Amino acid sequence: MSTLADTPAQPIAFTRNAREALADAQLRRNFRGAMDSLMDKRRNQFPDGDELERLRAFGNRVRARALSKLPDLLERLEANLARNGVQVHWAETVEEANAIVHGIAERHAAKKVIKGKSMVSEEMEMNHYLGARGVDCLESDMGEFIVQLREEKPSHIIMPAIHLNAGQVARLFHDKLDVDYTEDVDRLIQIGRETLRRNFFEADIGVSGVNFAIAETGTLLLVENEGNGRMSTTVPPVHIAVTGIEKVVENLRDVIPLLSLLTRSATGQPITTYVNMISGPRKADELDGPQEVHLVLLDNGRSQAFADGELRQTLNCIRCGACMNHCPVYTRIGGHAYGTVYPGPIGKIVTPHMLGLETTRDLPTASSMCGACGEVCPVKIPIPSLLRRLREEAVRAPAAEPQHMRGQGAKHSKKETLVWKAWRTLNTSPGLYRVAMYAGTRLRGLMPADIGPWTRYRSAPKPAARSLHELAREHLGAQ
Amino acid sequence: MSPLSPAPANATRVAPPLEAARRYPPKPADVYLFGTCVIDVFFPGAGMDAIHLLEREGIRVHFPQAQSCCGQPAYTSGYTDEAREVARAQLALFAGDWPVVIPSGSCAGMFRHHYFELFKDEPQTLKQVESLSARTFELAEFLLEVCKVRFEHTGAPVKLALHTSCSARREMNTHLHGRALLAQLAGVERVEHDHESECCGFGGSFSVRMPDISGAMVQDKTAALKGSGAAEVVSADCGCLLNINGCFEKQGDALRGEHLASFLLRRTASAGTGGAR
Numbered sequence: 157m158s159t160l161a162d163t164p165a166q167p168i169a170f171t172r173n174a175r176e177a178l179a180d181a182q183l184r185r186n187f188r189g190a191m192d193s194l195m196d197k198r199r200n201q202f203p204d205g206d207e208l209e210r211l212r213a214f215g216n217r218v219r220a221r222a223l224s225k226l227p228d229l230l231e232r233l234e235a236n237l238a239r240n241g242v243q244v245h246w247a248e249t250v251e252e253a254n255a256i257v258h259g260i261a262e263r264h265a266a267k268k269v270i271k272g273k274s275m276v277s278e279e280m281e282m283n284h285y286l287g288a289r290g291v292d293c294l295e296s297d298m299g300e301f302i303v304q305l306r307e308e309k310p311s312h313i314i315m316p317a318i319h320l321n322a323g324q325v326a327r328l329f330h331d332k333l334d335v336d337y338t339e340d341v342d343r344l345i346q347i348g349r350e351t352l353r354r355n356f357f358e359a360d361i362g363v364s365g366v367n368f369a370i371a372e373t374g375t376l377l378l379v380e381n382e383g384n385g386r387m388s389t390t391v392p393p394v395h396i397a398v399t400g401i402e403k404v405v406e407n408l409r410d411v412i413p414l415l416s417l418l419t420r421s422a423t424g425q426p427i428t429t430y431v432n433m434i435s436g437p438r439k440a441d442e443l444d445g446p447q448e449v450h451l452v453l454l455d456n457g458r459s460q461a462f463a464d465g466e467l468r469q470t471l472n473c474i475r476c477g478a479c480m481n482h483c484p485v486y487t488r489i490g491g492h493a494y495g496t497v498y499p500g501p502i503g504k505i506v507t508p509h510m511l512g513l514e515t516t517r518d519l520p521t522a523s524s525m526c527g528a529c530g531e532v533c534p535v536k537i538p539i540p541s542l543l544r545r546l547r548e549e550a551v552r553a554p555a556a557e558p559q560h561m562r563g564q565g566a567k568h569s570k571k572e573t574l575v576w577k578a579w580r581t582l583n584t585s586p587g588l589y590r591v592a593m594y595a596g597t598r599l600r601g602l603m604p605a606d607i608g609p610w611t612r613y614r615s616a617p618k619p620a621a622r623s624l625h626e627l628a629r630e631h632l633g634a635q
Numbered sequence: 636m637s638p639l640s641p642a643p644a645n646a647t648r649v650a651p652p653l654e655a656a657r658r659y660p661p662k663p664a665d666v667y668l669f670g671t672c673v674i675d676v677f678f679p680g681a682g683m684d685a686i687h688l689l690e691r692e693g694i695r696v697h698f699p700q701a702q703s704c705c706g707q708p709a710y711t712s713g714y715t716d717e718a719r720e721v722a723r724a725q726l727a728l729f730a731g732d733w734p735v736v737i738p739s740g741s742c743a744g745m746f747r748h749h750y751f752e753l754f755k756d757e758p759q760t761l762k763q764v765e766s767l768s769a770r771t772f773e774l775a776e777f778l779l780e781v782c783k784v785r786f787e788h789t790g791a792p793v794k795l796a797l798h799t800s801c802s803a804r805r806e807m808n809t810h811l812h813g814r815a816l817l818a819q820l821a822g823v824e825r826v827e828h829d830h831e832s833e834c835c836g837f838g839g840s841f842s843v844r845m846p847d848i849s850g851a852m853v854q855d856k857t858a859a860l861k862g863s864g865a866a867e868v869v870s871a872d873c874g875c876l877l878n879i880n881g882c883f884e885k886q887g888d889a890l891r892g893e894h895l896a897s898f899l900l901r902r903t904a905s906a907g908t909g910g911a912r
Contacts, residue, residue, distance in 0.1 A: 175847045484834045488851050522845055524838025524852070525711055526801035541752075547713030576709050580717040583672075584724040586701035596676060609846030613853060614881030617677055624670045624679035628686065628698040635699055 167566075168495035170518040177489040183319060187490050190318045194481040197424025198532070215417045216536040218410045219472040226462065229371040229404045230453070236374025240436035242449045253454045254285040257363070257396055260450055261291050264394055266360035270352075272380065272388035273297035274365030275313050275475060276398045276454055278497045279510065282363070293363070296352050296384035298345060305332050311491030313498060314422050314477040319490050352384065362388035362446065366399035367474070368414065369451070372407040376451065378432040379419065386432050395446040397434070401453050402462075402471035414474055417534035422476035457509035457562070464560055466545055470505050472535040477502075479529035479539060485522055494519065501529035505542045513550050513563030520546035521567075593623040659780045660734070665695045666777075667735045669725070671742045671873070672704040674894075678873045681894030685738040685774050688896055691905050692782045696736075699728040705745040710753070712840050719753045726750070726763050734770045736777045738896050739872050740803020743773040748806055773803065774896055775812035775871050786903040788822035793902070796826055796865035798856070798879065798892065800872035801834045809871050813895055817869075820903060828863035830855070837878035853882045861890060868892035 177183055202208040222229060234244045247253035257280075261269070269286060271277060271293055283293040283304070295304040299316035303309060305328055310316030317325070322339045330337040335347050356362075364385055368377040376397050378385050389395045405411060419425045438445035461467045480486040480500025491499035496507045496516070504519040520543045529539040546561075551572070554565030582588055600619040607616050629635075666689060674682040686696045702725060710718035725746075729735050737743040747768045754760040778784045797817065803809035810832075817825050836842065836852025843849075856879060860868050868890060870876050876892045883890050 171845065171847070174845070178847055178851050484836070484852055485845075485848055488848060521841070522848065524801070524834045524836060524841045524849065526834035526838065527805040528801070528832075528834070531805055544711055544713065547711070548715050549713075551713045573714075576712070576714040576717045579709060580720050583703040583706075583721040586703070589703050590700075593675065609843045610881070611885075612846055613850030613885060614878065615884040617877050617881060619676050620679045622679060624675045624682035625698075625700060627679050627683050628668075628670065629700060631683065631686065632696060632698050635697055 167515055167517050168519070170493065170495060170522060173493035173495055174489045174522070177493040182321075183490055184488060186319055186321050187487050190315070191481050191487045194424065198421055198478060198481070201420035201424050201426065211413060211417060212534055212536050214413050215474075215534050216472065218405065218414060219474070219535045220469075222405045222410065223402065223462070223468055223471055225406070226401070226404065229406060230401060233369055233371040233374065233404050236371065237376075237436075237451060238374075240374045242374065242376075242436055242451055245450060245452045246455075247452055248455045250280040250454065250456055253280050253398065253452050253456075254282060256450075256452050257282060257398070258286060258289055258291070260394065260396060260448075261286065261289075261361060264360055266291055266394070268355070268359045269293045269361045269363055270355050270359035270388050270392060271295050271297075271300070272362070272364035272378070272385040273300055273316070274363065274398055275310075275497065276365055276400055277363060278310060279454070279456060280398065282398070294352070294355050294359070296356070296382075296388055297380070298348050298382060298384075301348055301352065302328065305329075309492065309497070311499065312477060312480060313475055313500075313502075319492065356387045356391045359388075359392040361394045361396060362390075362392035363396050363398065364389050366397050366403055366451070367418065368411050369399060369404045370406075370408055370411060371404055374435060375408070376434040377411060377415075378434065379415070379428040379430065380432070381423075381425075381429040383430055386430055389432060389434055390445050393446055394448045394450070395434070395437075396450045396452065398452045398454060401455055401458050402473075414535075418474050418476050421478040421532065421534040457511075460561060461506075461509045467509070467542065467560070469537050470509065470542060472537045473502055473506065474535055475502075476534055478532045478534065482528040482532045484524070484526060484528065501539045501543075502537075505537075505539060505546065508546055508549075508561065508563070513546070513561055513566040515563070517550055517563070517566040520544075520550060590625065593625055597621055597623050597626075657780075662692070662782050663694065663734055665697060665733045667729050667731070667733050668696050668698050669702060669705070669729065669735055669737045669742065669746070670698065671737065671739045673873045673877060674738060677877055678894060681738060681873060681897050684894065684900040685736070685896040688774075688778065688900050689736065689782075691900075692778070692784060694782070697733065702728050705742040706753070707742060707745045707749075708839055710745070710749060711838075715753065722750055722753050723760070726760070726767060729767055729770075730763065732770075734772055734777065734781065735767065736772050736774055738774040738894065739800075739874070740773045740807040740809035741800050741872055741874060743771055744802045744806030746771040773807045773809050773812065773871065775809055775816055776807065778899075779812050779815055784816070784819075785906040786816065786819045786899065787906045788820035788902060789904050790822070790902055792822040792824065793867055794824045794826055794865050795867045795869060795898075796828050796860050796863045797895075798828075798831075798835065798860065798868060798870040798875055800837075800870065800875045803872050804832065813869075813871055816895070816899065822902075826863045826865050828865070829859040831859075835875045835878050837874050839874065842878060849878075853878050857882045857886065857888070857890075860892075861888065867898070869895045869898045871895045 245256045295301045302317040311319040326339045366376045367379050419428050437449045461470045479502050483500050486500040496503050508516045523543050525540050527540050549561050549564050550567035552565050596619050670682045689696050706718035706722040750764045754764050797813050799810035817823050835856040836849040870892050880891050
């Protein structure tokens with residue numbers, strides 16, 4: 157698995173990755189089974205379609221309102237966190253974010269970091285960055301722990317090891333952890349927990365993500381099911397939370413609908429086993445908790461999306477993963493084929509802002525525009541519309557004003573532009589269209605049997621002997 | 636809008652709007668037919684069958700000969716300017732008061748929902764778009780909700796699977812209209828197929844830009860249709876049919892999908908209408 161840092165300017169080899177994934181029967185079975193199960197679980201959580209629609213509309217407005225006040229809310233968040241004793245750091249790039257985290261580690265002479273699940277830390281490739289500087293990071297979420305052992309990246313934002321089945325995990329644990337081979341899932345989880353347990357006590361720093369950063373109270377809210385998030389944020393002497401700037405919400409009231417939408421859409425749970433609300437380090441009279449709490453707020457391209465009224469909707473995302481669970485493309489190729497931290501539909505619309513359209517030029521194209529993602533999105537991100545917009549940005553002339561995006565025009569081709577201009581002329585000139593239809597139908601015998609990519613899986617379509625225009629003219633007269 | 640709280644001024648625009656409870660006009664004497672480019676070239680019979688079905692209900696059909704494409708191929712490929720000019724040409728052709736009936740849910744969705752985006756910066760044109768959008772109906776929807784048809788099945792009983800295009804489903808509720816029409820037919824047993832609501836993999840240019848993913852999707856779709864035990868396959872969208880039938884043919888399978896209009900014309904008689912003029 158190549159890392160993002162290896163391939164900053166080259167386009168991601170998406171089509172090649174996809175072809176390899178499609179040929180992997182085991183992978184396809186694993187994903188289809190897992191996605192079917194996740195879709196069922198979500199459906200069972202929303203038996204009332206009208207209630208779901210009202211809740212989605214509500215969630216959408218809560219997110220839209222938070223984003224409409226984003227700069228103000230971030231300042232209030234910083235002030236209230238500071239009042240609670242949390243140190244807030246701002247990072248425009250992943251390099252800056254990593255340097256901040258490393259700086260904190262250096263100050264504490266930290267050698268060992270235990271991590272709760274955090275996609276932003278994946279965005280930063282924090283494990284790699286700190287590892288290269290002598291600080292070991294250990295993932296404590298079971299799925300993350302498994303992919304770390306395999307030296308892979310997560311294949312799903314909620315379920316990082318969803319591409320594996322129990323047998324594959326059994327072999328991994330047997331090989332890497334020196335335990336007896338067992339496919340008993342309960343036993344496998346027990347093995348993982350035993351391995352992780354002592355690390356919580358040995359770690360110098362705990363790292364976590366954030367699901368919602370609440371401006372009014374200066375609170376970091378974190379949901380999880382395994383208890384590792386609570387351990388990571390309370391046992392080590394220092395806790396560093398990392399998150400994107402878009403995760404801020406105004407107040408605790410706003411969290412209620414979002415939390416309900418998040419867990420029900422993500423894993424089909426009415427609520428997660430743990431809901432952690434972190435409002436500062438250990439106080440003088442308290443026995444537990446970290447002595448220091450830090451929050452790193454990462455931009456990494458989010459401001460670019462924020463600046464455009466339409467693209468801003470990308471930042472509504474609460475990272476539930478429902479869009480990928482329902483995506484016919486993701487279901488068939490899995491998460492790794494995307495070559496990005498965030499796979500699936502949300503990955504296709506968020507990653508171009510992080511990496512630029514040069515690298516991600518093929519991602520917006522990798523959709524049949526079926527709309528399943530937009531239909532299930534709990535905060536009503538119009539994902540297909542945003543994919544279309546990104547396609548438009550990718551094929552525009554690179555120098556055209558205004559400049560909305562990094563890498564604008566990365567897919568621009570004079571040849572294709574000419575083809576579409578010709579298409580426009582054909583479809584706006586009735587005489588020409590009539591001649592073309594006449595020629596197309598009369599010469600249908602000349603249609604080649606092999607028309608490249610289409611005929612790899614289908615026979616070539618054959619034009620009819622006479623067009624509908626002709627038949628209708630005959631039947632209805634010229635109109 | 637939800638009653639829970641007022642939307643802020645810059646609330647997220649959700650496009651395209653989903654079809655909520657739509658109000659339908661009384662049955663008209665005249666309609667326009669927009670044939671669509673895929674039907675024009677590859678399935679003209681389906682277009683003619685749609686015309687005959689409408690005529691069977693006593694409606695005069697008008698087919699402006701200058702019509703071409705709704706603009707969707709360029710629109711979804713990101714060539715918005717080109718799509719807009721093609722859309723503009725269609726707008727001018729359907730300017731009268733008659734309803735516009737389209738035997739394709741995805742093209743109907745383009746007229747009904749996406750032209751707003753194309754002409755968002757042209758207030759004058761938007762008035763025409765509003766009129767067109769309000770008058771645009773997918774064929775099955777028009778027959779069911781405007782003509783209020785009562786169809787009777789003729790011929791032998793048949794086991795049938797219905798595939799609905801994704802944009803037709805999500806933008807026009809075509810799956811519900813198709814099911815309701817088929818449910819009128821005593822001789823039709825409609826069978827569900829595996830992952831029925833999943834995309835067939837067509838997606839216009841997606842099928843050639845991402846051929847392997849699209850191929851995997853259509854192979855799963857044809858397998859599901861075959862596995863359903865249906866003897867016939869119908870769909871209200873010829874883009875999907877081009878894809879699905881091409882895959883059946885490539886696999887040497889005899890099964891072919893046909894347009895819902897063709898099936899209805901061939902296998903039903905009209906028993907009059909329930910709606911008042």
